[in-house]
Amino acid sequence: MRTVALPVAYMPLVDAAPLVVAREMGFDHAEGISLDLRPAPSWSSLRDMLAFGHVDAAHLLSPIPVAIALGQGGITTPISAVSVLSLNGNVVGVGAQLARKLVDQGYGFDFIDAKAAGAALAKAADDTLIFGVPFPFSMHVELLRYWVAGTELASKNVEIRTVPPPLMAQALAAREIDAFCVGEPWGSFAVEDQFGALLLPGRAIWNCAPEKVLAVRNDWAQTEPHLLGSLMRAVWRAGRWLSNPDSRSTASEMLARKAYLNVSPELVDRALMGEFTISPSGEHRHVEGFVEFFEGAATFPWRSQAKWIAHQMAKRNGLEVGAAEHAAAKVFRSDLYRQAMHRSGIETPGASEKLEGALPEPMAVASAKGSLILSRNVFFDRRIFEPSE
């Protein structure tokens, strides 16, 4: 069968899995396309590759398209998030010095309770606490800010600086940062290389945070609706395949390959299985659903998720909150998602928005053909985000 080659850019991270799997398992060919996956050296490059038309789609941090819609960060090419590639998958970690202090003060590193972790870290840290994150427009920043504001860390002078993950160790050694929030496999690297210990998985702060999105240029989505549909369905199938526990070790092997992450499959395994080594001394923690590619309509781009991101960004940067939420909602394309999935009879939620953080238990919601089960959705402080009209 003839396939259309589709250049797609990605960052070599564990959560690029749906794209890698779509290619390696041939879900792309089944849809008549062939993914030409291109790694990017930095998030800004990745974003530019998409904006300038070097690639047709990209694995992007979910706040990037929102930031563009809010006129932040230089680029003005309108970008759409057509589906969510993954929920959660980040870790918060501390440098060796803070880790030692936390151990000395008897903190148990439960890897669950974000409130207690915030209190313990506030006790261990100096007046100023500096976090390194991979990019200024990222879920890493949003989760950290949300967490800091809702814990005893709020009394500290908290700074967030951009440090590319490969330079995180160096930045910690130079005392430029004290702690960090990164995606896997970088957190596990920090532990392996003995420069840090892991404090929390991102999902301990918000267990339903849209981490990466599948992004395309608006004009491309308009001119190539069929290719876009094929791409979205191929990636959706890859997510479903990944959600099968039996697939995970195969997925780890695939991702670990030289062409993709070029790390040991054992490191990739930790994130996919949720089995973490959190300190150089080998302490172990299990995290259920550390990163999610499928279950609970995980890939549906809820407009309320975009509004949550815009709400935080607007408050921080002095923008008008209502207008920001309105602009952001247009970026998460639940309309395009439905169009693409309906063709193959794939279930999608009937609504495009929901209260974020309002599901202490999984719940069935109305969908086109019956019901879909949404996963738990809670913030660590149990607050509920109601998107504005």
Next chain:
Amino acid sequence: MSQNLTVVVVEQNHDRAFAIVDALKAYGDVDVFVIGNVSGLARKIATHDPDIVLIDIDNPSRDMLEELTVASGPLERPVAMFVSGAAGGLARAAVEAGVSAYVVDGLQADRIKPVMDTAIARFQVLRQIRVELAETRRALEERKVIDRAKGLIMKSRGVPEDEAYALLRKTAMNQNRRVAEVADALVTASGLLS
């Protein structure tokens, strides 16, 4: 108003940095600063208060510059990425050439263009040299591994060199792999067994 453009070049490799500085200086009224060590990059750049920042697109530290694009960043004036202005075509050329430019708002495109053209041309030449060098290194490395694999086969099978090589080639063909890959596997395996 100061006439000279201030350009900061972020480049860790000394030779490459000098080559770029020379090219920019030859163009004329440009003050060029080189930053080699990327730790605390955003603050270092801010101290020079540059009009343009040039950085290799493959440099992962590029993300540190994004902080400068946030209004509350360390620069007093917001820094705009090149592309948001009228010089869109030029920005595209820059991306294609592998150089990324961050330009302070309000700078005239006709003043930027010659500097950028010079930088782009220089980056392109350097990139080519780098690719060629990497290719040569890889070829040398492969030759060494193949020689070692041939040696191993000659020793354990007691065959002459051309036969050892033929066996490597045949195995590679049958397994649909490159000769260098088969040789590498053999050398690794024999290292484990000895």
